[in-house]
Amino acid sequence: MRLDEIGRQPCSVAKALSEIGDAWSILILREAFYGRRRFSDFAAFTGAQNTVVSARLKALVEAGILERTVYSEYPTRHHYRLTGKGRELAPVLFTLVEWGDKWIDADGGRPIDLTHTCGHHIDPVTVCGHCGERLDPSDITPSTGPGYPTHLPDPFSTADD
Amino acid sequence: MRLDEIGRQPCSVAKALSEIGDAWSILILREAFYGRRRFSDFAAFTGAQNTVVSARLKALVEAGILERTVYSEYPTRHHYRLTGKGRELAPVLFTLVEWGDKWIDADGGRPIDLTHTCGHHIDPVTVCGHCGERLDPSDITPSTGPGYPTHLPDPFSTADD
Numbered sequence: 465m466r467l468d469e470i471g472r473q474p475c476s477v478a479k480a481l482s483e484i485g486d487a488w489s490i491l492i493l494r495e496a497f498y499g500r501r502r503f504s505d506f507a508a509f510t511g512a513q514n515t516v517v518s519a520r521l522k523a524l525v526e527a528g529i530l531e532r533t534v535y536s537e538y539p540t541r542h543h544y545r546l547t548g549k550g551r552e553l554a555p556v557l558f559t560l561v562e563w564g565d566k567w568i569d570a571d572g573g574r575p576i577d578l579t580h581t582c583g584h585h586i587d588p589v590t591v592c593g594h595c596g597e598r599l600d601p602s603d604i605t606p607s608t609g610p611g612y613p614t615h616l617p618d619p620f621s622t623a624d625d
Numbered sequence: 626m627r628l629d630e631i632g633r634q635p636c637s638v639a640k641a642l643s644e645i646g647d648a649w650s651i652l653i654l655r656e657a658f659y660g661r662r663r664f665s666d667f668a669a670f671t672g673a674q675n676t677v678v679s680a681r682l683k684a685l686v687e688a689g690i691l692e693r694t695v696y697s698e699y700p701t702r703h704h705y706r707l708t709g710k711g712r713e714l715a716p717v718l719f720t721l722v723e724w725g726d727k728w729i730d731a732d733g734g735r736p737i738d739l740t741h742t743c744g745h746h747i748d749p750v751t752v753c754g755h756c757g758e759r760l761d762p763s764d765i766t767p768s769t770g771p772g773y774p775t776h777l778p779d780p781f782s783t784a785d786d
Contacts, residue, residue, distance in 0.1 A: 470648055473672065474736040476725025477655045477718065478648075483729065485648035487631055487639075494638045498767050498781070509780055511634065528728075546762075549728045554762040555720040555751035557638065563717060564637025567689075567710045568644065573771030575635035580753045581764040587754030590716035594745035601707075601715040603742040606659050610734030619670055620659070 474612050483527040484553065488512045489520045490560075496530065496550065497557055501543040529553070558588040635773050644688040645714065649673045650681045651721075657691065657711065658718055662704040690714070719749040 471482025484490060491510040500506055507517045521544055524530040529550040535543045558578070565574040580586045590599050597603075608618055632643025645651060652671040661667055668678045682705055685691040690711040696704045719739070726735040739747045751760050758764075769779055 469672075470652070471729075473652075475652075475655070476722045476729065476735060476737065478652060478725075479729040480721050480725035481648040481651055485651065487642040487646035490642055490646065491631070491634075491636075491639060494636070497762050497765075511630075551762055552724055552728070554760065555749070556717060556724060558751060558760055558765075559716040559720055560641050561637045563713055564639075564641035567713065568632075568637065568640040569772075571772075574637060575770050575772040575774075576637065577768045577770040579766045579768065580755065580758070580760070582753060582756035582758065584753070584755035586760055586765055588716070588751050588760060589754045590719060590749050590751045592741045592743060592745070593748030593750045594741065595743035597741070597743065599715065599719055599741070599747060599749055601658050601712055604658075604719075604747055605740045607738045607740065609736050609738040611730075611732075611736040613736075 474616065483529065484524075486520065488516050489524060490557075492517065492520050492524065493529070493546075493550070493553060494557060496544065496546050497554060501535075501545055503542070503544070506544070524550070555588070555590065558586060559590060562586075562588050635777065644690065645685075647681065649677050650685060651718075653678065653681050653685065654690070654707075654711070654714060655718060657705065657707050658715060662706055664703070664705070667705070685711075716749070716751065719747060720751060723747075723749050 470478045470485070473479070484493065488510060491512070492506050495506055495509050500509060503517060503521065506521065507514055510517065521530065525532050525544070528547055530544045531547050532542045532544055535541055561576070561578065578586045591597060592599055607620055631639045631646070634640070645654065649671060652673070653667050656667050656670050661670060664678060664682065667682065668675055671678065682691065686693050686705070689708055691705045692708050693703045693705055696702055722737070722739065741747045752758060753760055768781055
């Protein structure tokens, strides 16, 4: 299977990666969450080449994650803003930041502080929406859902013990 | 900046992506969270070519996200298991699954069910670790932290309004 075919897998991780599974795309989203809207800012703050920024912005707009609006007519200039679909990627970004802060090169402390309106670092915690318990991977059992193709074998009948 | 230099940015998203920012790596981690441990299973269930699986497993072991252990001497066979660092990527994966379930190709329902020990779908919710409120990106303000290099300009002094 080629990388561009990942989205065909019956799996929401794979489908999500087909839309945002590129490091530059995720850095562009990081900047969008930091309030950037202009092409020049996405290029400056991600460090990506203009051609890369252009391609990724186009793909994110096509995926409905960013929306492009005209903010100046002469000359024509555009803003790129998160849509509702894009904003709901926030937990993915926040949990990724937290993991990086904790596990990678953390000697000097976190490079970026994210402060919640409560006045404290966000310290994101992901809980079960039903019982409120902090999610631990050993408390979770995967199984095929209603959207799993019926003609494929059950991927969980052969897992290692 | 080239893709392999992303990890040099003073940003935990960038550093995290330098270790896991590849779609195949994330699909391998997905399988690890589903309990897979064998090379052949990672290849079969991600759909990646053996050379890709081999390279990504090696990188994930070097990053301390997976650990490789011998489970058979004759012939020599290895298991790959999540380390503590790897297990703490669970919230990133769970929130990514949830986003994909909701926003992409969801007509048939979710392809994979993740059931919590409480008996319900995990429905992951990411909250502020201090006040317990559900994190909304508009409630969060970024600023440079203690690990931000002092010789670089403040990236938040020029954000769009």
